[in-house]
Amino acid sequence: MPSAPPTVHIQLSINGQAYEAEVPPYRTLVDLVRYDCGLTGTKEACGVGVCGACTVIMNGAMVASCITLAAQADGAAIETIEGVAADGRLHPIQQAFLRYGGFQCGACTPGQIMAAKALLDENPHPSEPQVREWMMGNLCRCTGYYQIVEAITKAMVDE
Amino acid sequence: MDAFHFHAPDTLAAAAALLGEYGDDARPMAGGTALTLMMKQSLVQPDHLVSLHRVTDGRGIAIDGDVLRIGALVTQREVERSPLLREHAPLLANTYGRVGTVRIRNVGTVGGGLAHGDPAQDPQPALLALGAQVRLLSTAGERVVPMTDFCVDYYETAIEPGELVVELLVPTAPRFDKGVYLKYLPRTQDDYATVAVAALGTVVDGRVEAARVGLGAVAPTPLRATAVEEALVGGPASADAVREAAALVADLVDPLDDARGSAAYKRDMAVVFTRRALEHVFGLSGV
Secondary structure (H helix, E strand, O other), rough: OOOOOOOEEEEEEEEEEEEEEEOOOOOOOHHHHHHOOOOOOOOOOOOOOOOOEEEEOOOOOOEHHHEEEHHHHHOEEEEEHHHHHHOOOOOOHHHHHHHHHHOOOOHHHHHHHHHHHHHHHHHHOOHHHHHHHHHHHHHOOOHHHHHHHHHHHHHHOOO | OOOOOEOOOOHHHHHHHHHHHHHHHEEEEEOOHHHHHHHHHOOOOOEEEEEOOOOOOOOOOOEEEOOEEOOOOOEEEHHHHHHHHHHHOOHHHHOOOOOHHHHHOOOOEEEHHHHHOOOOHHHHHHHHOOOHHHHHHHEEEEEEEEEEHHHEEEOOOOOOOOOEEEEEEEEOOOOOOEEEEEEEOOOOOOOOOOOEEEEEEEEEEOOOEEEEEEOOOOOOOOEOOOOOOOOHHOOEEEEEHHHHHHOHHHOOOOOOOOOOOOOOHHHHHHHHHHHHHHHHHOOOOOO
């Protein structure tokens, strides 16, 4: 192992704001977002890309930020939960989670919202089976799945 | 994760040059859905990581005569949604659509998935059944490896140090009437298969004109079940013939005991799911 490998210079946008940093090559995107940028809404839970808690949107597609290297996000546009509400107004999916009680303890909620937003960006009126298939990698240990599915299915209908 | 040198070349050729320079000390990374995990667990500790995120070639899907050419950096989700692949290789598109979750398929690539070499991965049984080939690039040149030779052992492929997967080649001929991928998931929908079967078939006047069977998660590598194919071709496309041919799978497989089931259970399920897949492609059931 060579000593002290060089850091990697990255430039990306996070919620529309330009961000530039020198990062160790092994820095994960979730750690960049949480500890370098202080955006702690994104959670790391399983750390192996299975539970969905760390979901962010990268160049329009949802990804597991716990298994994405920050260095791989060089040049990317990242959206996190902090960027979903605009001008002090909640996004329709956030309104829907409130209206239908789509959370209990809330730990999985930022990941659920980001995954749901990625779905609605692509398909504003998903059917219930489409919602269930899309969201299957987002675990809720309080098992509040019915309300989550209802919120996503109805988010844009209620708008 | 241990420290490593990070490289971000712009082309596949430049990536292959870096792999040639650092040999077994280097690993290429595309989406990173598998390699990042193995690095986090210290199962793989490369001194040099060659990230392909800036590479501009190897991202296309095209048809060239009777061969589909899929760039190594095409994502699994792009395969799933490609109109060209849905038309010419629906089994392939459907199979890639069963990998993990949308979050994984958004970044996981065709080339990365091939290089990973886990015998339980979804696409490999279909790629074996379709007679696909893998194109590899190194500073020494290129070579094309058929899928049957590509899968060598548990997490081991024919890729040599310094080589990079650059393209997947899938023949569109012969065309099969029907194809199916059955992924047995007794635990969760986003799990790896307990057993997996891909089958293709064509029936003419009640007789089996062509049959192909690929198996996953049942041996150190994914397998093509040629014994089953040979038992069927030329014979009647009947429930009895399918049952007899599917029973041959029991002697082809060598599953592991794990959390998804005992070896004996997986052997039985491999027979059952092969039978169901063949019944489906021969129009004997709806599955």
